[in-house]
Amino acid sequence: MKPRPGPRHVPGGRGDQLPLRPPAQVSLIVNVKPGSVPSLALLLVLLLLAPAAGAAVSDDHAFMHPSRDQLVGWNEAYSRAPPVEISPARVRAASVSNGSQDLLPLLDYNPVERDQGRVGNCWAWAGTGVLEIAHAVQNDVRDRLSIEYLDANFRPTTGSVGWAGDGGDLVDLTRFYSMSGMAVPWSNPNAQYRDGVQWCADNGRSLVPAYAIGTEPNYPIRSIAAERIPTRYLGQAQAIANIKAVLDDDRAVWFAFYFPNSSAASAFCAFWDEESEDGIAWDPDPWVNTAWNELEGAGHAVLCVGYNDTDPDNRYWVMLNSWGTTAGRPNGLFRVDMDLDYDASVHLFDQDCASMLWMTEKVEFGPAAVPTPRAIEALPCAITEPGEYYLTRDFKALDASRAIEVRASNVVLDGRNHTVDAATGTGQYGLLAYRAGGGLENITVRDLVLSDWDEGMAFYNISGGGIEGAEITGSTFAGVSLDGGTTGLSVHDCRLSANEVGLFIRNSGTNDVRRNTIDSSVTAGLSLYSAGGNLISDNRLVNGRNILFGGISRSNRWNTTMTSAMNVVGGPYTGGNYWGSPDRRGWSDRAYDTNRDGIGDQPFDPTGEGTNVDALPLVGYAIPAPIAVPPGTSRPTDPDGDRLYEDVNGNGRFDFADVVLYFNGMTWIAENEPVQLFDCNRNLRIDFGDVVYLFEMLG
DSSP, X not given: OOOOOOOOOOOOOTTOOOOOXXXXXXXXXXXXXXXXXOOHHHHHHHHHHSOOTTOOOOOSOOOBOOOHHHHHHHHHHHHHSOBOOOOHHHHHHXXXXXXXXXXXXXXXXXXXXXXXXXXXXXXXXXXXHHHHHHHHHHHOOOOOBOHHHHHHHOOOSSTTOOSGGGOOOHHHHHHHHHHHOEEOBTTSTTOSOOTTSHHHHHHTSOSSOGGGSOOOSOEEEEEEEXXXXXXXXXXXXXXXXXXXXXXXXXXXEEEEEEESSHHHHHHHHHHHHHSXXXXXXXXXXXXXXXXXXXXXXXXXXXXXXXXEOSSTTSOEEEEEOSBOOBTTBXXXXXXXXXXXXXXXXXXXXXXXXXXXXXXXXXXXXXXXXXXXXXXXXSSSEXXXXXXXXXXXXXXEEEOOSEEEEEOSSSEEEEOTXXXXXXXXXXXXXXXXXXXXXXXXXXXXXXXXXXESOSEEEXXXXXXXXXXXXXXXXXXXXXXXXXXXXXXXXXXXXXXXXXXXXXXXXXXXXXXXXXXXXXXXXXXXXXXXXXXXXXXXXXXXXXXXXXXXXXXXXXXXXXXXOOEESOOTTSOSEEOSOEEEOTTSOSHHHHOOOTTOSSBOXXXXXXXXXXXXXXXXXXXXXXXXXXXXXXXXOSOOBOTTSSSOOOBTTOSSSOOHHHHHHHHHTHXXXXXXXXXXXXXXXXXXXXXXXXXXXXXXXXX
């Protein structure tokens, strides 16, 4: 099987020591005056970066280090788990060499970030991977799930385990998610993984407290249980067939294996560090059926994402580790020999403990929870968490420099047509979307009314989202400002009136500005400063000066293709913009429209340089009246008000006679009627396709 890109991970556990490196997850700024006592923050940094006193660095990777009782408990839980339900036909199909399976494309993961660091929560990484692949298969959702959420909230059921970093099994994971009832996306606030640092291993707790991890949005889990894949005492062929059958059913496999002593663990570390993803497979057989050394024994769990048995002399399972990447393992993958001793044991005197555990999950996701919008009842306010918000009332003469600040990604704010008005001389921003130190994504504001601010809405370094249905007046700088590299934002269906500048775009591109009315601006309707690559079309611009350019000259798109649809000034086709003036002497006010299609006969070039040209500028438009289609004597009518005159014979209803008259009079209609009133299929001409369209309308 061809290896695919994957995440990198370094495991760790209680008692493991790793070569220390500064944790990338922790960033603190500490100011200490000369001669002063270090602050608590500085002490925390020292704790995170320094090894425990007297600790010896033993290897580059951390494992789970179960006690004898913990190992026995995991084995008993494995034995009690119900066997996976596998179709006999699928098992039979898997009992012969049938090629390969690859579930890795179903997993959304980052090879470098899939790194458990210095704690022994490999079991959680592997089990969460099974859950993620199930989510992709069931709901076509490929989204990383938070390990941090599990670490911070996990409560062990045995006294020998203090937290998730002390080790666990798949039953622990399914029990946790069964009680939690939801999985949390990695992208939620504080949900990305941060527990790989030495401090967490030494102190036995998550770096991020549970209350700080955002749980909205989330993926509800209706039910989840661990299932055992039967492999022991069945014979090698049957064991392999059972595992393959689960993988062929697009279900990932949780695989745990044990190292009875330090020699075995060191051999695996050397294999991981020195070999490559497409090289030799790991063969655990030399280390099984060996007495467990409680001081040295270790365990590890990984995610089985596929197999390849095309070469009978080199059959292997494909495993995704949680130890990050190496030079030879850029995808975090390794192979395990398929021809194993599946009956193998870890010798614990009177206990028969399996040396390898093969399990999967039976999970059913619930319907996605609909987030409850949160009310904003007082201003000023700052939105610091993703989610949906709405205003509950108007705010008049607000004495604040900033009414609403958005500092989080994935925010929707519904103004519900409430007005936020600034007190005289105090208001800087009606709404500011900005986060110091980094940009934001997917900010949407709709139906918000703002008046008398310096900048009505200011979006700085925002990617995605939009402004919809806003009404902004009286801004002393700009009604809407897109600045600082804002991209992919839509500004649709807004009214920007009597502002110094209606819309200001600086150093930003790929934004979509359509169906807006921008009028009565003091300086200019649009002001573009070093802005390029934006689409600005189907807007009604009625200002003394409609467009002002500054900075580096860059080109923008000022029209779409000509499309049959009502434009912003009521014409039958969309294309470019309406360039009007309050005194009705603007370009569009005086342009010729010979064929009465609502598009000017000539393009509009506001600078004369040819780099920002509206090729399809709009003009004022009045719906022309149709005339009777021979041999009829009555004018056609539009019975359903859709601006198509399907009542061709003018008898007040639409029926088969209209289709016949249209068919017989196609050439006459094309030459004598306003095309837009009879262009049923919206292809900008009269043809047989319109007859077919009319006929199909009859039902």
